[in-house]
Amino acid sequence: MPPIVAERLRITEIFHSIQGEADAIGWRTVFVRLTGCPLRCVWCDTTYSFHGGEWRAIDDILAEVASHGAHHVCVTGGEPLAQKRCLALLQRLCDAGYEVSLETSGALDVAGVDPRVRKVMDLKAPDSGETARNLWSNLDHLLPNDQVKIVIASRADYEWARSAVATHALERRCMVLFSPVWGKVEPRELAEWIIADRLPVRFQLQLHKLLWNDTPGR
Ligand SMILES: C[S@@+](CC[C@H](N)C(=O)[O-])C[C@H]1O[C@@H](n2cnc3c(N)ncnc32)[C@H](O)[C@@H]1O
Ligand SMILES: Nc1nc2[nH]cc(C(=O)O)c2c(=O)[nH]1
Ligand code: SF4
Ligand SMILES: [Mg+2]
Numbered sequence: 419m420p421p422i423v424a425e426r427l428r429i430t431e432i433f434h435s436i437q438g439e440a441d442a443i444g445w446r447t448v449f450v451r452l453t454g455c456p457l458r459c460v461w462c463d464t465t466y467s468f469h470g471g472e473w474r475a476i477d478d479i480l481a482e483v484a485s486h487g488a489h490h491v492c493v494t495g496g497e498p499l500a501q502k503r504c505l506a507l508l509q510r511l512c513d514a515g516y517e518v519s520l521e522t523s524g525a526l527d528v529a530g531v532d533p534r535v536r537k538v539m540d541l542k543a544p545d546s547g548e549t550a551r552n553l554w555s556n557l558d559h560l561l562p563n564d565q566v567k568i569v570i571a572s573r574a575d576y577e578w579a580r581s582a583v584a585t586h587a588l589e590r591r592c593m594v595l596f597s598p599v600w601g602k603v604e605p606r607e608l609a610e611w612i613i614a615d616r617l618p619v620r621f622q623l624q625l626h627k628l629l630w631n632d633t634p635g636r
Contacts (some may be wrong), residue, residue: 424475467496494521545571589618608615
């Protein structure tokens with residue numbers, strides 16, 4: 419009988435905080451941040467997750483998550499789907515009864531993600547430098563409880579996002595979030611653009627940055 423090799427993932431951090439983004443905002447949440455990302459968004463606020471991390475067995479990850487006593491879990495990164503075993507982690511978290519969300523760039527195929535998971539899928543606007551990596555076929559795998567998030571760094575990004583919503587009827591597929599790049603766009607400006615154009619999107623601010631500025635692991 420070959421030895422049973424525990425399924426391991428490369429993990430940057432596991433931390434207990436307040437969900438600062440998307441539709442679970444405000445809930446105590448345990449974040450599992452996977453290491454590594456194939457993209458390099460110009461404005462990425464989590465570059466520390468590109469390298470390093472430690473290999474952790476899924477059972478250990480589940481045990482550490484359970485120790486925090488929160489009902490919400492957010493699997494993020496780095497780009498979590500860059501590790502194939504992330505799919506098994508998501509399934510195990512759902513089986514354990516957690517409300518699970520996945521923050522993903524939308525650059526990798528989301529078809530294999532457990533349907534119980536709420537996908538929060540980015541579409542990268544031009545100022546990210548990674549627009550070419552948007553995998554548009556992913557739109558066909560969006561479920562009603564999923565969210566599309568477009569992070570906006572300029573008026574040009576906003577106009578690209580406004581056009582993407584209209585062209586792909588995004589709001590008819592799932593909730594659409596517009597989020598300002600911290601320090602690049604005045605949040606009030608983005609809010610007023612959305613109002614002026616009567617867009618069917620939900621404005622969001624990264625709540626954790628208001629609470630703790632841009633502290634890693636928060
Ligand atoms: C760090 S990423 C990790 C998950 C995945 N790689 C992705 O890009 O969706 C988590 C979320 O933070 C957003 N984000 C990263 N840097 C940001 C910044 N400077 N301002 C606002 N949102 C940012 C990303 O667009 C993404 O929605
Ligand atoms: N508090 C808090 N909420 C978050 N929601 C999504 C995050 C992420 O980095 O994916 C994040 C984060 O880094 N911190
Ligand atoms: S895809 Fe996500 S983790 Fe990767 S560089 Fe972009 S924002 Fe950062
Ligand atoms: Mg973050």
